Amino acid sequence: MRLIIAGGGTGGHLFPGIAVAEEFLSRSPENEVLFVGTERGIEARLLPKLGYKLELISASGMKGMGTVKKLMSAGRLLYGYSQSRKILKEFRPDMVLGVGGYASAPILLAAKGMGIRRFIHEQNAFPGLTNKVLSRIVDGIFISMEEAAAFFPKGITQMTGNPIRKEILWGFQEQREREAGDAFRILVFGGSAGAQRINSAMLEALPFLESVKHKLRITHQTGDKDVARVREGYQGQGVQAQVLSFIDNMSAAYGAADLVICRAGATTIAEVTACGKGCVFIPYPYAADDHQRKNAESLVHKGAARMVLEEDLSGERLAAEISDLMEHPEKVAELEKNARFLAQLDAAQAIVAAMTGKG
Numbered sequence: 001m002r003l004i005i006a007g008g009g010t011g012g013h014l015f016p017g018i019a020v021a022e023e024f025l026s027r028s029p030e031n032e033v034l035f036v037g038t039e040r041g042i043e044a045r046l047l048p049k050l051g052y053k054l055e056l057i058s059a060s061g062m063k064g065m066g067t068v069k070k071l072m073s074a075g076r077l078l079y080g081y082s083q084s085r086k087i088l089k090e091f092r093p094d095m096v097l098g099v100g101g102y103a104s105a106p107i108l109l110a111a112k113g114m115g116i117r118r119f120i121h122e123q124n125a126f127p128g129l130t131n132k133v134l135s136r137i138v139d140g141i142f143i144s145m146e147e148a149a150a151f152f153p154k155g156i157t158q159m160t161g162n163p164i165r166k167e168i169l170w171g172f173q174e175q176r177e178r179e180a181g182d183a184f185r186i187l188v189f190g191g192s193a194g195a196q197r198i199n200s201a202m203l204e205a206l207p208f209l210e211s212v213k214h215k216l217r218i219t220h221q222t223g224d225k226d227v228a229r230v231r232e233g234y235q236g237q238g239v240q241a242q243v244l245s246f247i248d249n250m251s252a253a254y255g256a257a258d259l260v261i262c263r264a265g266a267t268t269i270a271e272v273t274a275c276g277k278g279c280v281f282i283p284y285p286y287a288a289d290d291h292q293r294k295n296a297e298s299l300v301h302k303g304a305a306r307m308v309l310e311e312d313l314s315g316e317r318l319a320a321e322i323s324d325l326m327e328h329p330e331k332v333a334e335l336e337k338n339a340r341f342l343a344q345l346d347a348a349q350a351i352v353a354a355m356t357g358k359g
């Protein structure tokens with residue numbers, strides 16, 4: 001069988017798509033996958049390195065734009081639609097899965113016109129505009145959080161969870177052991193692109209952690225623009241930290257962490273629950289419809305994570321969260337237990353089974 005996975009833009013859309021590709025390809029040597037994305041998306045940088053086939057199309061969003069930009073965007077979508085028809089004619093997929101992000105719209109619309117089976121996957125508790133619109137023209141909708149069900153037609157919506165890459169699941173299971181001793185390991189990252197606000201808050205927290213800073217071992221992903229500043233910040237305050245613009249091996253990073261401080265993107269959430277990690281979420285406040293806050297709240301309400309809103313974020317507040325969890329390992333253990341309880345480990349299998357009709 002042949003499957004097109006369309007969408008991306010950010011890691012949060014793309015990585016679940018990769019997890020579905022892994023599952024689909026593992027089922028038969030005859031199966032083929034083609035990704036479709038845009039040249040600006042993370043897919044253009046990552047997929048060729050991973051050995052996946054990728055076609056690029058033209059697409060962009062319309063939300064919050066003025067009339068002229070909307071018209072230009074409509075033009076790009078129309079062009080993307082004709083590119084999509086060509087791709088569908090050449091690859092002749094049995095089905096198309098949209099994983100969110102602009103690139104999924106033109107190809108799913110073209111697939112509808114050509115009578116090819118269509119599905120979407122929504123990662124967030126509060127769906128994005130693209131998926132809300134596309135939900136009217138697809139055969140099946142897969143959701144990651146119960147809260148999303150209210151936005152989609154009932155008969156075709158299925159709760160599957162958010163697919164997690166095999167390397168995260170396997171790698172984490174292999175090296176569950178944390179280093180002994182009284183070191184406290186914190187993984188800090190700001191979604192797939194990094195978060196300057198979190199970078200700054202961590203540096204501002206260090207003076208408030210003076211008495212425990214010798215115990216801190218930090219792994220910190222900063223995004224492309226902030227590596228030098230953050231690295232110097234830790235060095236200047238004498239804190240052991242590995243500072244990277246992007247972490248290729250997230251499995252090892254999760255495995256080693258006693259605590260994770262991060263944004264509340266949906267794929268991050270799926271991974272931290274799968275790895276059973278205690279987290280302090282700092283939701284990105286400008287995500288569409290404040291969906292990161294809703295994502296985070298769905299764990300906080302179940303005692304599976306803590307949350308600091310950006311409006312309340314300061315070095316002092318972040319340091320207070322860190323000290324409290326450092327001093328009370330039983331509180332971290334409780335977060336870990338509740339997080340693990342929410343993990344959905346078989347999302348990729350459920351999605352592939354539903355799309356192919358084979359369990």
Ligand SMILES: CC(=O)N[C@H]1[C@@H](OP(=O)(O)OP(=O)(O)OC[C@H]2O[C@@H](n3ccc(=O)[nH]c3=O)[C@H](O)[C@@H]2O)O[C@H](CO)[C@@H](O)[C@@H]1O
Pocket residue numbers: 010011012013015100123124189190191192193221245246247248250263264265266267268269271284287288291292295
């Ligand atoms: C600003 C914004 O709108 N972000 C959205 C975007 O987040 P974003 O793209 O940041 O995605 P997520 O936080 O959901 O996931 C991040 C992904 O990147 C990976 N990773 C991260 C850092 C790193 O150094 N290396 C690495 O591999 C993580 O393992 C994870 O797989 O898509 C998500 C899923 O639709 C949404 O919930 C987020 O709200």
